[in-house]
Amino acid sequence: MRAMAHFLPLSRVARLVDEPRSVIQRMIRNGELATFDGMVDMNELLRVFPDVQWEDNGEFKRVEEIKAKAFSRRVMEHALPGKEVLAERLYEMSKEFAAAKTLLLHYDEVLRFLDDKLDDVMDVGDQPARQAVADLKQWLRQKLDATPEEAERAQALLAQENMMRIMSAQVTILPAGHEFFVEGNDTLLEAALRAGIPLNYGCSNGNCGECKARLVSGQIKKVHPHDFVLKEVEKADGAFLLCSNTAVSDVVVEAGVSGADDIPLQSIPTRVKAVEIINERIAALHLSAPRSQRLHFLAGQRITLTSGDIGGEYYVASCPCEDRHIELHIRRDNRPFSRHAFEDLAKEDIVRIDGPHGRFVMKLDSRRPVIFVAWDDGFAPIKSLVQHAMSLEIAESMHLYWAAGSVGTKGGHYQDNHCRSWADALDDFSYQALDTAEGPAAIAEAILAHHPDLRRADFYVAGPHALLQTLREGALARGLSPLGWHGEVIE
Ligand code: FES
Known part of the structure; x- marks a missing residue:
């Protein structure tokens, strides 16, 4: 007897087997992994990945790490959802388990009823009918007593998936189709930016309304208050702010993704974290943006740096997914900012950044080499x-x-x-x-x-x-x- 059909979304499959999503997508394209409506059946997953030890990887490892670190505050903030979100996820999951248990009790009742009915046939039937019923009862008993094929691996996989659903929620952005996970105390906006998805936003603290999105399905929760006022009619249509809300369950959200022309010019005072002289010709300048004003930019863009009255324009070498950290590579040449970086700039100095500029950016829908x-x-x-x-x-x-x-x-x-x-x-x-x-x-x-x-x-x-x-x-x-x-x- 095979385990019942249970379907998983691709992003979760990638996490469960510890592979990038691109690898899973390539397997699907090559016909190595079958999907149904973009989902993967658990039995297919067990068949295609016979060697994965579900207990050893991913979420279990992370939970073990968290336990090992005795729930230090930093780890809790980063990895664990807030108490209310956690409680809501557990409540949603307990509802699912209750529904599954009710169904099992119902099946048990039906089997008992079937057994009685078969006894009735035994009592009134002729010899061939009695033999057929006896054979059927024996077959049923054997099947019910048998351990389902791959029961242990299926159980481990389901346990891992449930743990994953408690620790994080999956988000799908429409119409672009991007997917990412929300973990810890992150808002939907923070989680998207961490995953490299440049959703539209402005202030990131509930004032401007630039991050307005629409909930298509799933459950969200407000985790930060906001001053921006959403109209009642918008709220009724599912409008909410990405920078104020997190995901309780897996959600589908309609939201705008920024292109190079959509990002407003910003002017941010940053602090020098380090001037790393890599060699006689190149220095890596590491800047840190204030907590409330991280730089909104796309990979491949440039910014203008100003320190005192000395300025220069450089490409950002770090990823927009790196939160407040900004890295720039300064070549030693005759430009005033270059000399300043190599000779004067020191930790904690203020460097103003203006930008971003340029259109040399990533095509977000490229699924090719x-x-x-x-x-x-x-x-x-x-x-x-x-x-x-x-x-x-x-x-x-x-x-x-x-x-x-x-x-x-x-x-x-x-x-x-x-x-x-x-x-x-x-x-x-x-x-x-x-x-x-x-x-x-x-x-x-x-x-x-x-x-x-x-x-x-x-x-x-x-x-x-x-x-x-x-x-x-x-x-x-x-x-x-x-x-x-x-x-x-x-x-
Ligand atoms: S980014 Fe300004 S309100 Fe969300």
Whole structure:
């Protein structure tokens, strides 16, 4: 006897088997994993992943970690939902269990009734009928006594899924179709930004109304009060503020996603967390935005930095999903801000940031292989884009090429270790370091040699005009759609 049909959404499947969503999507495309209406049957999951030890991974591990750390305040705030949300999730789940138990009691009654009916047939039937009923009763007894196939694994999987539903809620954003999880005390807005999904927002504290969204299904809960007034008619239609509410159950929400042109210019005083002199030519400047005013930007964009009367424009190298942290790569050159960063800037100094600027941003619906190419310190926007793509988990595969000077002479691949650790950690991530001494044409040729067919790909290239031109021509000749080309000239 097989376990009853039980369907799980893709994001939850990815978490349960500890794989990126892109891997699950590729398995579905290749026919390795069957779905029904975008959901995966539990039996299919058990069949396709025979080696996964459900007790050992994901949510169980996290719960064990939390227990081990004796519920320290920081861990509780980060990982555990608030008390009221937790209580509501447990209540919802206990209702499901009560319904399942009621159904089981009902089936038990029906089986008893069936048994009595079969006894009646035994009493009045002829010999063949009595034999048939006896056989049927024996078969039923055997089936009811038998342990369901894969019972232990199915139980472990269901327990893990239930734990996951208590600890987090899944959110689907319409019409874009993005999915993410809300964990701990996060609001829906905080959770979306952490997942790299740039939902529309302004103040992030309930004043501007920019994050207004509509609840399509599921249950939300207000966790922060807001001054912005929603009209009664809007509320009746399901309107709410993403920055004030969290998800109690899995929810579907209609909300706007920001493009590069939708984000308002901001001016934020930040504090220097560190000036990390990576080598004689590159410094990584780490800034921290105030708690109430994090920078709203997209990966690949630039900002203007001002310290006193010295200013300069640089690409953000960190991911928008990194909360208040902003990283910039400052090349040592004659620009005033460069000299200032290398010689004067110190921890705790104030640096004003203005921006964001630029349209060299990620296409959020790309579910194809993505090729990133950086030339020298063009690595900064590419690093931000790579991290953003990783947090979105949608690219089918990622290939990073970084052309830089030989180490020691021009500064080299100054964060080579990051790139190698991405390649080590992700199955579908490749990294190759190239030498700028080869020249743009040879570099373009070397990259294209790895990708003879580019009909299903997206290219993000930050480097000199000569590289962009050669690479674009070669890529289009190999079938790349002009819409798949994203280039930023950085000389
Ligand atoms: S972002 Fe301003 S009200 Fe939510």
